[in-house]
Amino acid sequence: MNEVRHTITVAAAPETLYTLLADATRWPVDFRPTVHVEQLERPEQDGGSERIRIWALAGDTVKTWTSHRELDPQGLRITFRQEVSQPPVAAMSGAWRLTALADGGTEIALDHRYRAIDDDPATLAWIAGVTDRNSRAELANLKASAEQADTRAAGRLTFEDTIMVEGGRSADAYAFLYEASRWPDRLPHVSRMDLTEDEEGVQTMEMDTITAAGDRHTTKSVRVCFDGERIVYKQTVLPPLLSAHTGQWRVRAVDGGVTITSEHTVVIDPAAVTSVLGDGASVAGALEFARNALTGNSRITLEHAKAFAQGNLAPAPGS
Known part of the structure; x- marks a missing residue:
């Protein structure tokens, strides 16, 4: 598995950011790469497991997959795993981790672990590029949504x-x-x-x-x-x-x-x-x-x- 982490610091409380991440149906408006999200199975309570289907831009193409997510509001963490990945991705999983900072802000870490079909080097480079672009875009969009919440609302x-x-x-x-x-x-x-x-x-x-x-x-x-x-x-x-x-x-x-x-x-x-x-x-x-x-x-x-x-x-x- 290939592993990569993207981070950003946001001038907002971790609880605010967790709320934005937990409601994936908002992502098409909040996250530029996300086209649509269908919630297939809902958590039974505040936290727990859910299944979502995502359509998102990967470069110039649209990819779709179903993900299993574990929501942990107390631990300020959401883990995800693609149930069936779309080629050329063989497997993809990761986590959103929120860490409270002394100044009242939050550090967001977005982790990805992935494999390419046949471990092809060119395919791995393509996945790495898409993951990097989309992760940077999502973190920037999340930062703007949290820090400009009143203006955006x-x-x-x-x-x-x-x-x-x-x-x-x-x-x-x-x-x-x-x-x-x-x-x-x-x-x-x-x-x-x-x-x-x-x-x-x-x-x-x-x-x-x-x-x-x-x-x-x-x-x-x-x-x-x-x-x-x-x-x-x-x-x-x-x-x-x-x-x-x-x-x-x-x-x-x-x-x-x-x-x-x-x-x-x-x-x-x-x-x-x-x-x-x-x-x-x-x-x-x-x-x-x-x-x-x-x-x-x-x-x-x-x-x-x-x-x-x-x-x-x-x-x-x-x-």
């Missing part, structure tokens, strides 16, 4: 929109959302879409959207698709105003038809507020601006998904 918002599709089929509604490669022909605000799906159910998409004012924005996202049920995503190339944006599309069969829900979680970048929105703009105003913009696009997509599920979709203008 004030600049974070989760919201959703739901539409009822009378007489529609959930399979058709889901197909419209899944077939994002066809959005330029189906949605008036999408002018370009470059979508790849190298692994079934994991999509990478680069999209150009046009605002009501005629401005063009390019974003890039990774989407994890749960067949017929929901699509979760994380933007990896963001508009200038945001430091994080995750979301999901949910489809649910109900009496009389289908409901389609669009959910967003955004975090404002405080340093970008005045440069994007002008002098005098506030974080609260930036949240309202982001919500209005995202809700507008979501409503357009929801209405077209509804029309598609009801068999009434007309081609987008100019298609």
